[in-house]
Amino acid sequence: MGKKKEKKSKNPEIDLLTVFDRIGDFFEWIKTLLFGIIHFFVKNAIVVVVLIILGFGLGLLIAKVAPRFEQKIIVAPNFKSTDYLYSKIDLLSSKISSNDTLFLKSIGIQKPSEMVSITIEPIVDVTNLMNGNEKNTELLELMAQNGDLKSIIKETTTNKNFTLHTIVLNTSSLVSSQNIVEPLLKYLNASPYYEAYNRINSQNIQNSIKRKEETILQIDGILNQFSGTYGKLSSNEKLVYYNENMNLDEVIKTKDSLANEINKLKIEQYNTSKTIKEKGIILNAKNTKTIKEKLIFTLPLVFVGLFVLYSFCISFYKKQSLKTI
Structure with missing residues (x-):
């Protein structure tokens, strides 16, 4: 033991x-x-x-020997054409990948062999997204409870709700707006449906502007009549007429309001002059993110x-x- x-x-x-x-x-x-x-x-x-x-x-x-240049086109799709825009870019991307130079030449690209890739991504603006639509605000708040908000806004379904998007085109040489950007935008805007929609929308805006301008002319006529007919009256007599017959201050405010609405409509008419409206173009930036670099x-x-x-x-x-x- x-x-x-x-x-x-x-x-x-x-x-x-x-x-x-x-x-x-x-x-x-x-x-x-x-x-x-x-x-x-x-x-x-x-x-x-x-x-x-x-x-x-x-x-x-x-x-x-084989540099890469990045072209960025900031665009705003109008008339709820975001899905249409993304599908067009996907088609272009597949044509570039398959080296379909015949198709690229048919849409006006002069040197299709120099196109390396094309992608599109939204310009993330959560504040604008939430302010523009109460449903979007409620949706983001609900989704954020079950996940990371940053990852949510990067999802494709959420991406398409943003106002501005960036088309990124990589090329193997320097390009100009005439041989790349203009043919590309012309191709993106070539849609019979959206062209007809654009014409109707433009006409509606023009009609609205015309009606408001006619109303302003009527208001000017009333103001001119008031100042002409009663201009010779004494101050006390003018004040009595003003108090008993019309609220001149409200009339002037209405005129100013109509003028502001006309200005907004003209800006809207400019912004919606194309289905895919370009907002900014940056050409020939050296791409340092490629594998070759x-x-x-x-x-x-x-x-x-x-x-x-x-x-x-x-x-x-x-x-x-x-x-x-």
Whole structure:
């Protein structure tokens, strides 16, 4: 019995020593590994430096030979045509991906081979979205309770409720508004349905402006009549007439209100002059987010990594060869 107790009492000490030994072996392995890595790069410093310079130079050459330029067109789809706009951009994207130059030339693009890609994304304006529609406010509040608001507004179903959208076109060369933007906008606006809708909307606005202008002319006539007929009366007589027959202040306010409405209608008429109305154009911005631009930094790492892998394979092969001899 006494011997068994001794064995049991010694076991914990032996196990603890074993753990410390293994920890020590692990740190020793780490030190050996670090030394091996440092020794490898010191030994092959010239080769590593040459590979880094070669990779950087090759990446720079590729970026200069095949640059990418970004064209941005800010647009506002009118008459609830956002879905139509997105479907048109999707079609263009597929035509560019499949290199369908015949289709691109048919819509007026002069150099279709220089078009690399086209995408569209909304200009996120949550305040405008919420102020413009009470239903949108309630919907966002309800959805935000069950998720992140930032991720919600990036979803496609929510994207299309924003007023402004950005068309991003990547090209392989510098472009002009005449050979890219104008044909693209003409194609996006080529819809018999929306063209007819636009004509009716424009006519309705014009009729509304005309009616309001006629009302203003009538008000001016009343004011002129008042000032002409009663201009010779004394101040007290004018005041009595004004109090008993009309509220001249309200008439003037009505005229000002009509004038403001006419101004708003004219702005609306301008903004809705096209189904897809351009708001701003930015051409030939150098795109630094493409893979080719990133090659300047990734190629040196790739070359060095391949050299390390090659050296490891050669070293492994030599060691295995010695064991077999």
